[in-house]
Amino acid sequence: DVKVTQSSRYLVKRTGEKVFLECVQDMDHENMFWYRQDPGLGLRLIYFSYDVKMKEKGDIPEGYSVSREKKERFSLILESASTNQTSMYLCASSLVGTAYGYTFGSGTRLTVV
Amino acid sequence: GENVEQHPSTLSVQEGDSAVIKCTYSDSASNYFPWYKQELGKGPQLIIDIRSNVGEKKDQRIAVTLNKTAKHFSLHITETQPEDSAVYFCAASMGTGNQFYFGTGTSLTVIP
Numbered sequence: 001d002v003k004v005t006q007s008s009r010y011l012v013k014r015t016g017e018k019v020f021l022e023c024v025q026d027m028d029h030e031n032m033f034w035y036r037q038d039p040g041l042g043l044r045l046i047y048f049s050y051d052v053k054m055k056e057k058g059d060i061p062e063g064y065s066v067s068r069e070k071k072e073r074f075s076l077i078l079e080s081a082s083t084n085q086t087s088m089y090l091c092a093s094s095l096v097g098t099a100y101g102y103t104f105g106s107g108t109r110l111t112v113v
Numbered sequence: 114g115e116n117v118e119q120h121p122s123t124l125s126v127q128e129g130d131s132a133v134i135k136c137t138y139s140d141s142a143s144n145y146f147p148w149y150k151q152e153l154g155k156g157p158q159l160i161i162d163i164r165s166n167v168g169e170k171k172d173q174r175i176a177v178t179l180n181k182t183a184k185h186f187s188l189h190i191t192e193t194q195p196e197d198s199a200v201y202f203c204a205a206s207m208g209t210g211n212q213f214y215f216g217t218g219t220s221l222t223v224i225p
Binding site: 004035040041042043044045048058059090092101102103104105106107 | 114122147149157158162213217218
């Protein structure tokens, strides 16, 4: 069964901490994405990557960075966590090509206190 | 960029009735329209998709229709069951680059 695995389901961090959210996929997908999900706002794209060591900003990159050192792993980094970054974070991957659906991870619910 | 609007935000139906969720998109270059179902505590899962060269697609109790001229597409669920209760998201993509633009979601409740 193909999978996108996010390392933590729930995370509580303090304001100002550096936070790492990890995502690993086992499908040999080229594309990987990080979204945040907030009530009434749907899914908003933070960063995405089409290849190793490659990254592109999405719609809301401020306060975040990413790292993709290996094809299967895409990390989201909150440089200095703030309370407005409390959210559900979803990682997704997909094949390159005309258009293929995403495979999502189960999400990480991050609370910044 | 693309803007996807989704309605309604909440929907309650009696078990066995049909449910319809509608989305509109702004960019006529979009050519791929997936629908995702998100159950409580889980990530969204692709349930059906449609490409711009097709007007309708069916998979058992689920169907999606696309009107390219009006730039809207809809999800239809027939004979709803309690396990259909979830949040449903529509999305649009222009294909190249694979970036999807999501609607804000519809919370569907099927009342037994």
